[in-house]
Amino acid sequence: MILLAEANAAAPAVSDYFGSAIVEYLPYFLRGMLMTINISFWAAIVSFAIGLVVAVLRVTPSGGLKVVATAFTEFFRNTPLYVQVLVFYFGLPKLGIQLKFSFFGIEVGDSFSAGTLALGLYTGAYVAEAIRSGLLAIPRGQGEAARSLGLSVLQTLRLVVLPQAIRLVLPPLGNLYSAMLKNSALLSSIGVMDLMFQADFVNNRTFKTFEVFTSVVFFYLMLTLPMGWFVHWLEKKYNPLRAKTLRLQGARI
Amino acid sequence: MSISVDQPNGRTPLIEFREVHKHFGKLHILRGVNEKIMEGEVIVILGPSGCGKSTMLRCINHLEKIDGGDLIVDGINLGDPHANVNRIRGETGMVFQQFNLFPHLSVLQNVMLAPMKVRGISKDAAREKGLKLLKRVGIEEKADAFPIQLSGGQQQRVAIARSLAMDPKIMLFDEPTSALDPEMIREVLDVMRGLAQAGMTMAIVTHEMAFAREVANRVLFIDGGKVCESGTPAEFFDNPKEERAKDFLSKILKH
Ligand SMILES: Nc1ncnc2c1ncn2[C@@H]1O[C@H](COP(=O)(O)OP(=O)(O)OP(=O)(O)O)[C@@H](O)[C@H]1O
Ligand SMILES: [Mg+2]
Numbered sequence: 001m002i003l004l005a006e007a008n009a010a011a012p013a014v015s016d017y018f019g020s021a022i023v024e025y026l027p028y029f030l031r032g033m034l035m036t037i038n039i040s041f042w043a044a045i046v047s048f049a050i051g052l053v054v055a056v057l058r059v060t061p062s063g064g065l066k067v068v069a070t071a072f073t074e075f076f077r078n079t080p081l082y083v084q085v086l087v088f089y090f091g092l093p094k095l096g097i098q099l100k101f102s103f104f105g106i107e108v109g110d111s112f113s114a115g116t117l118a119l120g121l122y123t124g125a126y127v128a129e130a131i132r133s134g135l136l137a138i139p140r141g142q143g144e145a146a147r148s149l150g151l152s153v154l155q156t157l158r159l160v161v162l163p164q165a166i167r168l169v170l171p172p173l174g175n176l177y178s179a180m181l182k183n184s185a186l187l188s189s190i191g192v193m194d195l196m197f198q199a200d201f202v203n204n205r206t207f208k209t210f211e212v213f214t215s216v217v218f219f220y221l222m223l224t225l226p227m228g229w230f231v232h233w234l235e236k237k238y239n240p241l242r243a244k245t246l247r248l249q250g251a252r253i
Numbered sequence: 254m255s256i257s258v259d260q261p262n263g264r265t266p267l268i269e270f271r272e273v274h275k276h277f278g279k280l281h282i283l284r285g286v287n288e289k290i291m292e293g294e295v296i297v298i299l300g301p302s303g304c305g306k307s308t309m310l311r312c313i314n315h316l317e318k319i320d321g322g323d324l325i326v327d328g329i330n331l332g333d334p335h336a337n338v339n340r341i342r343g344e345t346g347m348v349f350q351q352f353n354l355f356p357h358l359s360v361l362q363n364v365m366l367a368p369m370k371v372r373g374i375s376k377d378a379a380r381e382k383g384l385k386l387l388k389r390v391g392i393e394e395k396a397d398a399f400p401i402q403l404s405g406g407q408q409q410r411v412a413i414a415r416s417l418a419m420d421p422k423i424m425l426f427d428e429p430t431s432a433l434d435p436e437m438i439r440e441v442l443d444v445m446r447g448l449a450q451a452g453m454t455m456a457i458v459t460h461e462m463a464f465a466r467e468v469a470n471r472v473l474f475i476d477g478g479k480v481c482e483s484g485t486p487a488e489f490f491d492n493p494k495e496e497r498a499k500d501f502l503s504k505i506l507k508h
Contacts, residue, residue, distance in 0.1 A: 139351070147342060148346070150371040151371060155370055164355075
């Protein structure tokens with residue numbers, strides 16, 4: 001009898017877990033997820049663009065720009081992301097750089113653009129290193145063959161060397177973008193209303209700390225896992241012959 | 254026509270080396286090379302390892318920059334810093350020991366790439382041309398395969414087709430069969446022989462002496478950074494004049 005009574009007492013707690021706090025605040029979490037996707041999307045674009053340029057500059061023989069590119073990677077890789085986010089958010093306005101603007105009629109706030117830029121540049125430094133290692137792994141003869149056919153330096157990069165280098169480093173790039181998505185949670189600290197921000201908000205309202213943050217884990221997984229699958233799919237799509245190619249090239253060199 | 258000097262037969266050479274020098278750091282590799290290659294000639298370049306055979310070919314399509322003298326390719330002086338180098342590269346097809354096919358592109362795409370991107374011809378025209386060239390090197394059934402799915406000999410034939418797609422005025426071959434298994438050497442040499450018979454101007458670095466003797470109009474023997482001896486295959490192989498050439502031949506013909 002006593003055992004049964006205890007079991008009954010536990011039951012409402014479980015239904016309460018799923019029932020009230022999370023379900024009631026689900027729209028907040030969903031809005032947060034959308035924002036997390038939004039920041040990650042823009043940061044991914046920034047980081048890929050900057051990563052490509054920096055990687056290419058770092059492998060060119062010429063001096064000046066190479067130094068700048070190296071300084072960029074070293075700076076962003078050797079300081080904490082959190083500090084960079086704060087510097088961009090508080091520092092840039094002090095330098096007179098205004099990051100508030102309107103994009104397709106949507107007001108983009110300081111925190112969003114500063115945060116996305118910081119996250120994009122930070123990730124970009126790692127992306128640059130990944131792509132650089134890919135570039136260095138492409139046999140010299142590839143560029144020479146392209147050049148000897150009359151392709152310009154830029155065409156050689158764009159059509160021959162970079163496509164191979166990027167295919168080669170898809171797995172590490174996948175890891176970097178998964179890390180970037182998780183790192184985006186830091187932007188909640190400057191007021192970006194992402195998943196983490198909404199979780200804090202719901203927690204402050206409901207005090208159901210454990211429930212809130214375990215669900216947040218789940219929501220993040222719903223973002224990172226599909227992204228991992230997507231990268232895996234890309235690898236399969238573009239690289240069915242990759243392992244074989246490398247083995248043979250290695251054997252011949 | 255502006256650079257005709259003393260042509261034996263009145264024609265302008267397609268390629269002319271005038272006192273060409275090339276250093277790699279302290280290494281002085283080409284030490285005043287003088288040579289003319291006329292249209293339609295098939296030249297085989299021989300010489301001991303490290304004498305600069307590859308360097309000579311690579312200078313012609315400007316993969317290496319010469320640092321002394323003049324190198325005139327199809328009327329353009331590569332010694333001139335303002336020379337239009339990309340144009341020259343399109344005119345001089347290069348076939349490498351390692352094939353260097355683009356592994357991310359199919360066989361046909363390998364052949365179509367440069368005509369489309371450099372010459373600006375349409376995709377359909379490039380495809381048609383590509384298929385025709387693949388047929389010429391006997392490999393059209395592999396058009397949609399990827400390089401990795403081909404044997405070495407097949408890859409090298411695709412590489413030749415890829416160069417031909419630019420309608421080059423001269424084809425440069427740097428040891429095209431040295432990375433191949435013996436049974437595949439023949440198929441590549443057959444394609445090259447066909448090119449020679451069709452009148453293609455060719456400069457070939459090779460260790461295939463029987464092939465050299467058969468196909469070459471002229472053999473150049475390089476040593477000490479210069480063209481040490483030049484003559485017909487019969488003259489060179491049967492009756493070399495230079496001591497160093499005799500020495501070289503005795504070594505390679507022993508086995
Ligand atoms: N990029 C380079 N940097 C430094 N040295 C080089 C470079 N390329 C070639 N060399 C050197 O120049 C010399 C001539 O090289 P090259 O490749 O032209 O010789 P080769 O006659 O083709 O020899 P092989 O028969 O071995 O292919 C060699 O001693 C080589 O080590
Ligand atoms: Mg060589």
